[in-house]
Amino acid sequence: MSIVLAIALQLLPPTARADEAFAARVTRGRLVEVGPTGPAYQKALWSQITGPMTTALKDCLASNAPADRSPFTLVADVTSDGRTTRVAAEPGTPVANCMTAWLASTMLPAPPKLADQPVYPIEIDVSITH
Numbered sequence: 001m002s003i004v005l006a007i008a009l010q011l012l013p014p015t016a017r018a019d020e021a022f023a024a025r026v027t028r029g030r031l032v033e034v035g036p037t038g039p040a041y042q043k044a045l046w047s048q049i050t051g052p053m054t055t056a057l058k059d060c061l062a063s064n065a066p067a068d069r070s071p072f073t074l075v076a077d078v079t080s081d082g083r084t085t086r087v088a089a090e091p092g093t094p095v096a097n098c099m100t101a102w103l104a105s106t107m108l109p110a111p112p113k114l115a116d117q118p119v120y121p122i123e124i125d126v127s128i129t130h
Contacts, residue, residue: 025075029123037112044109060098069128072096077119082108
């Protein structure tokens with residue numbers, strides 16, 4: 001990284017750096033999702049979490065009524081044994097924060113190993129239509 005870029009990054013407000021870091025995690029998750037291991041892992045992931053995630057989302061909406069139904073994105077790193085780490089959501093609405101807590105406590109299918117990363121990044125876009 002050039003010195004000028006490093007200095008510029010230090011001058012950004014913390015929220016701008018956090019937004020850039022979140023966006024980079026979303027991009028990483030999307031790239032892995034369309035990569036060689038992505039389709040098989042997505043199939044295993046969604047077959048395991050569709051029902052529980054739907055229930056959790058309904059619970060989060062009910063516990064935050066009247067709930068903000070704005071779309072949000074979840075990101076997480078999945079360890080080799082299926083544990084989630086570094087779970088975050090943007091924007092951080094009460095429903096998104098509730099779903100962050102749910103995902104942080106949820107075991108996922110063990111992901112395939114990636115040659116260039118010690119964890120398996122995922123991103124989940126959530127839109128509430130009902």
